[in-house]
Amino acid sequence: MSAVAMDYEPAGELKIGQVGIANLRVRTLDVAKLAEEMRSRVQRAPNLFHRGAVVIDFGGLAQVPDVATARALIDGLREAGALPVALAYGSSDTQRLAEALGLPLLAKFRAQYERTDTAAPTPAPAQAEPAPARKEKAPAAAAPAVTSASASPGMIHAALVRSGQQIYADQRDLTVLTGVGAGAEVIADGSVHIYGPLRGRALAGAQGNEQARIFCREFHAELVAIAGHYKVLEDIPAELRGKAVQVWLQDGQLHLAALDAP
Incomplete structure (x- = not known):
């Protein structure tokens, strides 16, 4: 009796990872205005936004739109040059809307809006050090100018x-010892330090840490962003x-300055 050869090798390898997808937080449900704003972004930075994947977040509205209005918005964004790929997770109404539209729900894009204290990192395990007999209270440390996402x-x-390459530092800072080429992307939940030219995209505070910063030796960035607030090259002095x-x-505004500036 001959053994039947079994092929256990998968036809495709599935990995879950960080992806650079834009999040459109809808604050006013004006389809024409939203589409025009997206068209303007695409025209100003076509390499970044043309056919760029977008997640639509209706969490800023009092109620989720009906299916017809949501479809009109999706069509408007597509005509403007973007590609809506999902809805950001919100309520059960959002889930039903996503099912009606045939779109997936992505939960991570709501995280930075739902945080009550985005600037506070996860507590460090420093308290685990051996405790002596005395119960001397440690002095409270002042918040540093640059905060890592964790210890x-x-x-x-x-x-x-x-x-085309993407580097992601999960819950920590990212240091690039060389440079970031055009079309490349570096992402960190903490701060980003680049000891060379930045020609691609750099995103710090990816999970909402507003204390994160970006540093680079030679600035030519296509895009820089902190906690979702961004500027493209055309916006840079x-x-x-x-x-x-x-x-x-x-104060909700992205600032840039030369490192040798006072």
């Missing part, structure tokens, strides 16, 4: 980040291009 060691990437730059978020 985990930062991620270090030594090679050039090439076009010409005098900062090619300079050593830091990027930070303050």
